[in-house]
Amino acid sequence: SAVISQKPSRDICQRGTSLTIQCQVDSQVTMMFWYRQQPGQSLTLIATANQGSEATYESGFVIDKFPISRPNLTFSTLTVSNMSPEDSSIYLCSVKENEQFFGPGTRLTVL
């Protein structure tokens, strides 16, 4: 299975700022996803990161708030823009081969 790393592992940010989360995979993968997991909740799909084109966002998530880059088949970034305390969550990068695998997550706290 693919090995997925994320940076940073955690951060504490001020309201109104932005944070970019990086996801690196040790092999080329076609399907990459970004999820949000709010405290005590299940996983919610934010978007599918498409290589070489704009990400596909799920209902309730927009590009201005969560811009995503996917420059190649092993790397993606998610930016959480103009943050508010409601954005405090774990953000997870994921890849799909036959099954779906997750990175270790980025725990974000917005003050």
Next chain:
Amino acid sequence: GQQLNQSPQSMFIQEGEDVSMNCTSSSIFNTWLWYKQDPGEGPVLLIALYKAGELTSNGRLTAQFGITRKDSFLNISASIPSDVGIYFCAGQLYPDTGNQFYFGTGTSLTVIP
């Protein structure tokens, strides 16, 4: 999105006891996955199921793909303290509508030594 109902929501058991949890949906799925998430970590895949009726084991864990294709079950035998965590089911719809897996609401397991 699809609703996967996972139960129970939480469990408190004694070390050594067996555990059962399940995931149900009104839709038909062609793949079921079971994950465990430790605090502060990403979910780790435990078992993958690909066809109706399939029964698969991974150590003390056994999972089954329901015959109706609308449910799945996970059993843990002889629980130990390191089994503590949140267990999620995930399913991929049949027919596949876009490579997305839908996730259950999670079962929080506490094992009392």
